[in-house]
Amino acid sequence: MTPVPRSAAPARETPDPIAPYTVSALDRVGRAVAELRRGAPVVVAGPGDAVVCISAEGLDDAMMGRLSALAGSAPALLVTARRASVLRLAAPGSGPVRLILPGTPTAERLNRLADPESAAAMPTPPGTTVEPLPADSGAGASVTLAKLARLLPAVLAAPCPVPALEALDWAHAHDLVAIEAEAVLDHHEAWARALRPVGEARVPLDGAEETRVVAFRPVDGGIEHLAIVIGRPDPDTPVLARLHSECFTGDLLGSLRCDCGEQLRGALQAIAAEGAGVLLYLAQEGRGIGLVNKLRAYRLQDEGLDTVDANEQLGFDDDERIYSPAAEMLRHLGFQRVRLMTNNPRKISALARHRIEVTERVPHTFPANAHNVGYLRAKARRSGHLF
Numbered sequence: 390m391t392p393v394p395r396s397a398a399p400a401r402e403t404p405d406p407i408a409p410y411t412v413s414a415l416d417r418v419g420r421a422v423a424e425l426r427r428g429a430p431v432v433v434a435g436p437g438d439a440v441v442c443i444s445a446e447g448l449d450d451a452m453m454g455r456l457s458a459l460a461g462s463a464p465a466l467l468v469t470a471r472r473a474s475v476l477r478l479a480a481p482g483s484g485p486v487r488l489i490l491p492g493t494p495t496a497e498r499l500n501r502l503a504d505p506e507s508a509a510a511m512p513t514p515p516g517t518t519v520e521p522l523p524a525d526s527g528a529g530a531s532v533t534l535a536k537l538a539r540l541l542p543a544v545l546a547a548p549c550p551v552p553a554l555e556a557l558d559w560a561h562a563h564d565l566v567a568i569e570a571e572a573v574l575d576h577h578e579a580w581a582r583a584l585r586p587v588g589e590a591r592v593p594l595d596g597a598e599e600t601r602v603v604a605f606r607p608v609d610g611g612i613e614h615l616a617i618v619i620g621r622p623d624p625d626t627p628v629l630a631r632l633h634s635e636c637f638t639g640d641l642l643g644s645l646r647c648d649c650g651e652q653l654r655g656a657l658q659a660i661a662a663e664g665a666g667v668l669l670y671l672a673q674e675g676r677g678i679g680l681v682n683k684l685r686a687y688r689l690q691d692e693g694l695d696t697v698d699a700n701e702q703l704g705f706d707d708d709e710r711i712y713s714p715a716a717e718m719l720r721h722l723g724f725q726r727v728r729l730m731t732n733n734p735r736k737i738s739a740l741a742r743h744r745i746e747v748t749e750r751v752p753h754t755f756p757a758n759a760h761n762v763g764y765l766r767a768k769a770r771r772s773g774h775l776f
């Protein structure tokens with residue numbers, strides 16, 4: 390089981406037809422994500438520690454009992470420092486932390502600490518402390534794995550009952566999926582490097598008949614990103630481009646809570662009016678926290694939090710998106726320079742970091758409505774959007 394080297398590109402090599410089937414680190418992260426999502430234990434091994442963990446979502450006493458029996462010790466709740474701060478436990482930054490509670494906490498108590506929808510009903514027990522965890526430790530990376538799984542960033546974890554170096558063998562002997570912390574931390578970037586076009590078709594749009602859609606799939610079979618190319622953009626001049634993050638509620642249902650639907654259709658219209666350009670439809674729903682967590686964030690916003698505080702209450706950063714897949718797709722399509730339709734300065738700096746030059750920012754605003762006016766104001770005030 391060799392971890393993917395940080396500089397490897399692409400992650401999967403041409404298979405040797407007579408070599409036995411090997412599972413790459415990328416594939417193993419995919420397996421670990423699937424296990425965590427179905428409530429199964431996963432082993433995450435760092436250089437000096439290894440934990441066996443389950444998602445804290447829907448935790449009950451039976452799950453907790455099974456984990457204790459498997460690991461041979463009492464598990465602890467691992468969350469992000471953001472979540473710990475919300476619980477009024479001083480923790481710097483936004484990285485992973487272990488909560489140390491007095492006595493023997495019940496599954497219900499832990500679940501309420503992990504899940505903001507119930508935290509208010511049961512305050513943090515006095516005497517609770519936090520221990521920051523290195524992001525690249527087994528324990529720390531297990532919280533990142535929960536984020537990759539688009540679950541709440543909270544796991545119940547116990548140390549593996551063997552030294553870290555033997556953890557992968559221990560997992561194998563117990564029929565558990567195991568993953569190295571390094572592979573979890575590298576996952577986003579390895580994923581972007583390993584994107585490849587897998588399907589393409591002409592899709593005439595109303596108002597933009599010369600349109601094609603190109604689908605890009607990560608090699609682990611993860612969710613596809615789409616490029617919508619209108620006309621024939623000239624790769625030698627900066628192409629009019631929009632990076633659009635998926636928004637099921639806004640794009641498909643026409644939700645008035647955000648501006649996504651108008652931004653999506655508006656961008657396609659603007660590109661069509663100019664004759665050529667590209668819209669990347671990026672599978673990073675809810676600023677990268679996933680649809681289910683976005684719905685949870687909406688509920689918190691209905692109780693008075695703004696869009697940034699709601700994310701943080703759930704334990705996430707205000708924006709969990711990465712743009713290396715977008716840069717990779719642009720390069721694949723032959724575009725190195727873009728005129729970017731956005732109000733979000735982070736998109737511009739992220740593309741520059743990934744060697745795509747943004748020659749111009751094209752403002753992309755639409756009139757507010759009664760339901761999204763607070764959201765748009767929060768984006769300007771808290772996240773630096775330029776309106």
Ligand SMILES: Nc1nc2c(ncn2[C@@H]2O[C@H](COP(=O)(O)OP(=O)(O)OP(=O)(O)O)[C@@H](O)[C@H]2O)c(=O)[nH]1
Binds near residue numbers: 634675677774
């Ligand atoms: N977590 C969270 N995500 C939201 C909320 N409202 C909308 N979103 C998501 O925010 C993202 C908005 O994407 P974009 O419009 O591409 O990005 P942006 O940061 O607004 O930047 P520009 O539109 O380019 O200025 C989508 O993934 C939506 O699903 C919210 O209240 N909470």
Ligand SMILES: [Zn+2]
Binds near residue numbers: 639640647648649
């Ligand atoms: Zn939206």
